[in-house]
Structure formats: structure tokens, C-alpha cells
Amino acid sequence: MQQTLEQKPPVSPKVSAPPMAPTFSIPEPAQMPVSADYKTVGVPLVENAKFAMRDVNVFYGEKQAVFNVNLDIGENEVIAMIGPSGCGKSTFLRCLNRMNDTIDICRVTGSIQLDGEEIYASKMDVVPLRARVGMVFQKPNPFPKSIYENVAYGPKIHGLASRRVDLDEIVETSLRRAGLWEEVKDRLDAPGTGLSGGQQQRLCIARTIAVSPEVILMDEPCSALDPIATAKIEELIAELSQNYTIAIVTHSMQQAARVSHRTAYFHLGKLIEVNDTQKVFTTPDHALTEAYITGRFG
Amino acid sequence: MSNTNKKAPARTMDLVERSLARRYGAEKRFRFYGVISVVIGVLALALLFWEIFSAGLGGFRQTxxxxxxxxxxxxxEIADARDARQVQNGNFEGVVRAALAERxxxxxxxxxxxxLNGILSIGAAFDLRDKLVDEPELLGQTRTYWLLADDDVDTYYKSLREGNAFTARTSEARQVWIQELIDGGxxxxxxxxxxxxxxDSxxxxxxxILGAVVGSLLTLLVTFxxxxxxxxxxxxxLEEYAPRNRFTDFIEVxxxxxxxxxxxxFGLLGLAIFIGLFGMPRSIPLVGGLVLTLMTxxxxxxxxxxxxxAVPPSIxxxxxxxxxxxxQMILHHVLPLAMPGMLTGAIIGMAQALGETAPLLMIGMVAFIMDVPNGISDPATVLPVQIFLWSDSPERAFVERTSAAIMVLxxxxxxxxxxxxxxxxxxxxRW
Known part of the structure; x- marks a missing residue:
């Protein structure tokens, strides 16, 4: 017994930045480095860009998490971001509505423009920005309030409805769009936390769309859900893409393939390849992308 | 790793079984220590309550x-019972004395x-005056009342009932009168x-303890x-806005x-600052509350x-x-979720403040004050200080009243x- 314990390999080194998960699969992505002057292959830039990112670098203190990313997100496009754990895709996503501001040591350089407006400009107010760029998180996080209150909260604080009937209408349309109305219309006063995981996540989506955002960021929205709930969310994403621009980070390549128009592959904080989803999953341009989607590392 | 385990399963199991008895023994002892500690705690508490209750229950009865x-x-010497000044100066003690002489x-x-006159409290005369104030028609009439006995009689009677009469402060003549009264119901x-x-008196x-209770409540009100x-x-x-740097670390420590x-x-500080520097009066709940605020x-x-x-970051x-x-995040979400914890902390802090004596002694709330305070700037004392004062008094009857006040506290x-x-x-x- 004693001997086998001693033979154990040393504990893998700690990763410092909070949102980056430790990497432990073999071979690790770290063993497949990308040169500093890499160039993203494929079609990172588009004509009708809603979001335009140029030379985006993100640092956690001394450690750089995202390197020189150039990427456009088109109007009403669903873009999926895939890549191994700790590759910086979530960090990058959180730059788009400045959620990284809540982390003291996080620093962003480069240019991120929403409809030609620099979102990291000092005069940019994050409150309206986050109303325009909504976010759905990995773990369903409804407020510990009623279902109604959950959806009505955003419109209330932004003053979108002055009368109760208007608010009721926003709540109903948001819940309908999120595909939750039929399930909860008789118990709007029930606590949102009492719903199932999948329903909670759809409630969070309803809450996000209640403030009529232009872009919805989704950070692994299905990773805490079972397959049936996941299928419902995916259906919902397809529907929402008619009205919204959606950027989704996912660990599931099948999900990326099912819901997105374009797919971006991140590797160690670098954007390796952006192409039409179909192309990425059939004939990727870059060897690393191919290695990842064929499961040779993870 | 898995190979070695497969090769020698019997040996591993032998080793495990050999150590099992020792491990269970250790676990039993571990649990036993816990039980002993709990028993000691419960016994201490029971002893405390028994001591206080046995001494203090008598304080809730008065002879x-x-x-x-x-x-x-x-x-x-009252001609008109509706004349407040005449009633105020009336010789009610004379009435009591006359009644005792008749009995x-x-x-x-x-x-x-x-x-003989000493077997009734001087409070008995005050009670009669109050009755006359309430009912002026009583003037000239004869009534039967239960009147307040003196504390020595009270102590003697209670000790007599327990079969261990305390006679040091009761003369033999008095003992006879008291026996006569007892026999006559x-x-x-x-x-x-x-x-x-x-x-207080x-x-x-x-x-x-009304004065002390009101004083305590006023002090706690200011504190809260x-x-x-x-x-x-x-x-x-500190939690939401302050940057993390050496200065905030220093504040935290x-x-x-x-x-x-x-x-x-804190009492000394209050004495120096609030009374010394700001010139506030001594013994008032406002200063007491300020001092306890610093402490809480x-x-x-x-x-x-x-x-x-403890509010989850996801919210x-x-x-x-x-x-x-x-x-909006703080007011709408963080504070409502944190409120139970904050209130619990505040109430526990208040409970601590309610039981605090030492700092209040420093700012003069230990004075002998008979009147019930009407506001935060009236001289007052608080319950624990009242208990301290009574426990210091020589009269036997204060012993049980001290315990009674402790029970109220x-x-x-x-x-x-x-x-x-x-x-x-x-x-x-829940979330």
C-alpha cells in the first residue's frame, strides 16, 4: 500500500486564473503550443459585423489568457466557440459584455466594437451595454424570487414598462419565446428556484430576453442539464437566432455542430480557426482543429 | 497500482482486519469524549439554572x-380628599399605626x-395615599386591605415556611405577632x-426592576x-466596493x-470621549448606547x-x-439574501450588549436611580448593573430579588x- 502511494505521479501544477479549469487530460493542449505570431485561419471577419474584435488580449494579473484575437460576429449569427478546457473561450466571451470587470485582476487590451462603438471606452456605461448584450450562465441562476419577478426584474430596473399590464405582457412574451410559458403560466408566483434544471435555464433565457437585448452570450448553457433539457435549449437557440445574435461557448462539439452557423476553435488562448460550422467539423483547415474534433486531445 | 492489489488481496484484507478492532476502539473512545463533554455542559447549565431558580423564585412573591x-x-389631617396638596401631606402612617394598635x-x-409599626413597610402608607387619590370617597370610611410587609418580616416568614427560620433581624415579640397573624390568616x-x-429602592x-428594564431597552434602542x-x-x-490592498487589510485586521x-x-473610551470631551451627562442611556455601539x-x-x-456569486x-x-445588485439581491445572517449577527450583538456591565459602570450607569427613565437623556441604570447593585446590598431580601432579576435578564x-x-x-x- 505504502509503495503504491509513493509511486503516484506528482500532483498536476495549479492554474491560477479563476475561470480557467485545470487541465489534466493526456496529451495536454499545453504540449501542442502555437507560435506567438500565429494567424487565425478560415474566415474570422464578416461583412455585417455586429461585434468586431481586433487584437484582443486578456490578462489575469501577469498571466495572459487570450492572445491577439481578431474576430467578427455577424448580425443574427450563431457563433460557437469550442476548444479544450482553459483555452480562454469563456474569458473571451465575458469580455463582450464586460462581465470580466467584476474580476479585479482582469485586464483587457485591443478593440471590441459593438455596432462600431468601442465597449471598453471610458465613456461606455456597462449598465446599458449589459442590457444590449445579455448573458446566460453555465449554471442556471434564477433569483430566489417568483418566476414572474425573475422575468420582470430586468424590464423593471431599466424602466421598460410603466404599467402593470405592459410588464405582464413582457413577462408573457419572454416566457413564450423561451418556451416556458405553457409550463409555468399557472404558477407565475411560484419560486423560480423550484423549477427543474432545464426549466430554470429557460427561465434565465427568458429573463435575458425580457430586456430585449441585441446579442445573447451563452457560457456553456447546457453543461449542467440532462439530454432532454439540452435538446429543448438547443431548439430554443435555433429559434432565437432569427431575432438575436448569439455567441455560445460549448464543450459539446455535437451541440456546436447542431446550433451554430460558424464555429471558432480556441487553443491556449489563441483563436486558431474560424469557419462555417459544417466545414470545421468535416474538413477543418488547421491540424490542431482536426486533432481536437477527432478527440486526439481534450 | 491495480496489479499489486490483485496479486495480494488476501494479505491486504488480513492487514485491514487486524487493524479494525483498534480503529473501532478509537472511534468508540472518540465518541465517548464527545458525550462526556456534552454531559458536562448540560450539567453546568442545569446547576446554574437550579441555583438561580431555587434562590430567585421567592423574589416573585412578597409577604x-x-x-x-x-x-x-x-x-x-385631610379635610378635602380632592385637594391634592392636602392628600400629599396626609398622615397615612398615623392611620397605619392606629390600625396596628387596634389589632x-x-x-x-x-x-x-x-x-410593631416596623412590621409594615413604609410603602404601605404610600399605597394608602394612592388609594385615596383614586377614590376620594374613602375619607372617613373603614376598609380592609392587604398591606406590604417589611422585608425583615418577608424574609422571616419565607424562611419560617421552609422550616429554617431566620431570626437575626426579628425580635421575639415580633415573632409572636407574626405567628398570631399567620394563625388568623x-x-x-x-x-x-x-x-x-x-x-430601584x-x-x-x-x-x-422597571427602571432598569426601561433603561436597558433605551440603551439597546440607541445601540441598535x-x-x-x-x-x-x-x-x-468592505465586501463589495473596497479594493484589496494593504490599507483595507489593515482595517480588516x-x-x-x-x-x-x-x-x-470601551467604557473608558466612552468616559474620556463622550463625557470628558463632549461633555455629555453621566448615567444616561444615550452615552450607554454609544459605548455599546462601539463595542457591538x-x-x-x-x-x-x-x-x-455567503451570497452565491451566481446571483x-x-x-x-x-x-x-x-x-441595484446589492440592494435588490445581495442584501435581501444576506439579511437573515446580518440580523442574526445584530441580535446576538444586542444580546451581548444587553448583558454588558463593565463599560456602563465606567460611564456612571451604576448610580442609585429610583425613577423610571422617560427618555434617552434621563439618568438610568440597566438590568445587569441593577443585578450587580442588588447583589452588593446587605439586606437578605435582596438576595432572592437579585436572582429574580437574573431570571428576568x-x-x-x-x-x-x-x-x-x-x-x-x-x-x-433557498437557492
């Missing part, structure tokens, strides 16, 4: 003597008379309402009104240290910070993610802690 008296206008006609000598104990309706039978908002605001700033500072130091603040700040820390992200400003503390638990249960929301 009364039945007498038939005549509101004689000549003795009282015990055999006592004729001066010394005996004085001894004219002496009994009643519920001691004075304990709850009057302020040097006469044990007339002393009550000041320390809860200040504590919560400080906690919110100091708050933790302040929580451990002996309370009497660290507790409230620390518990509020912990409550705020903050959810609020920020739909465009709530930081203040404990009742308040239990109520506050129950309130804390109830509030936590009530406001707690």
Missing part, C-alpha cells in the same frame, strides 16, 4: 399583612409600639407586582439604531482585533460580511448580466435568541 383601617380625617391592643410601651405571600412596576420590599446601519454599511463597503478588546476599555460594531460588521460573502452575475448597476436573552432563530428561519430563502 402582605391584612389590616382593617379607618381613613380618619382627624388622624390624616394588637396589648402592646402599650413605646419600644414595643415602634417594633392575616399574613400571606402575594405575587410581587412591585418587582415589575417600580424602580433602598427598601427591598419596594424595589423593582446606531450599530446596525453603520455595521451593515461598513460591511457592504483591526476590526477583528476590536471584537476581542475587553469591554471595559465589530461583531455586526464581521457577521454582516460573512452573510454577504450577483445574474443581476449584473441583465444590466443591474452595482447598487435570562428571559430577555432567551427571547432575543429565539427571535434571532425565528427571523433566520423566516427570512431564509
Amino acid at each position: 402582605h399583612i391584612q389590616l382593617t383601617l379607618k381613613f380618619d380625617p382627624d388622624v390624616l 394588637f391592643p396589648a402592646v402599650l410601651d413605646r419600644g414595643g409600639r415602634r417594633d 392575616e399574613l400571606r405571600t402575594q405575587f410581587n407586582t412591585r418587582l415589575f412596576t417600580s424602580g 433602598s427598601e427591598p420590599e419596594m424595589a423593582g 439604531i446606531l450599530s446596525f446601519p453603520i455595521g451593515v454599511a461598513a460591511a457592504v463597503y 483591526n476590526i477583528s482585533n476590536l471584537a476581542a478588546v475587553p469591554s471595559i476599555i 460594531l465589530p461583531t455586526i460588521i464581521i457577521s454582516s460580511r460573512n452573510a454577504i460573502k 450577483r452575475e445574474a443581476a449584473l448580466g441583465i444590466g443591474a448597476s452595482k447598487m 435570562l428571559a430577555f436573552l432567551v427571547c432575543m435568541n429565539t427571535l434571532a432563530v425565528w427571523l433566520r428561519k423566516r427570512l431564509e430563502r
